[in-house]
Amino acid sequence: MSAMVETLLSRQSVKFVQSPGPTGAQLDLILQAAMRAPDHGAVRPWRFALAQGADVPALVDVAVRVGLAEGKPLPEHKVANARMWLSKVPLVILLACRPDPNGRIRPEESRLSVATAVMNMLNAAHALGLHGFWSTGLGTYLDGMGEALGFDPLDEQFMGYLAIGTPIDAPRAPQRPDYRDFVREWHRDPAEA
Ligand SMILES: Cc1cc2nc3c(=O)[nH]c(=O)nc-3n(C[C@H](O)[C@H](O)[C@H](O)COP(=O)(O)O)c2cc1C
16 A cells, blocks of 8 residues: 555544644645645635644633623533643644635635645644644634634634644544445446437
8 A cells, every 4th residue: 555545544633632743844744735725716715823832722712702792602611621622732723714706616615625725734744643633613603703813704714723733642543434335336327328
């Protein structure tokens, strides 16, 4: 098996990570991998912000503040869990999408492009010996969350958090589904041949 495919097949998400996070050079490679995402119409819809070190736990305070301001306070146990999670995470990439301003390319295609960029980052992190986890918890879908994190409220849609670091506990390989349960063959209709 090629080393590349082996890397793809051995990737798994790990939520609870700690330092070391990526070095500057590794982060550079991870972000370069994002720029290789498929992108219909060369919209370049990817918008990221990097939160590192002491800025990471502060993300919880932002979500709490926005939730309260919108009359949708985050449940206490979720806040406590998020504080525990982010207390050790060395790097969070804040994810957003800026769809085609001309409307040529459907906004959902831009979101798909951001999702594939995230996948590339997860795979690049894994190839570099790190682990990541994409979360759309912590107030992601509150109306004002993106703006509170510095994204343009009109043009940029917040898509969650990508945490990257080193697993706190050794990850156990997850059971993966058999692709045959999800794949069928398609044949042309003989009547149309
Ligand atoms: C868009 C998106 C949002 C996600 N948000 C959450 C989340 O908020 N909480 C969570 O527990 N898992 C979330 N997940 C799932 C994890 O990131 C991860 O994919 C899952 O635990 C399975 O791990 P695997 O990537 O090793 O298959 C999300 C996944 C995606 C694609």
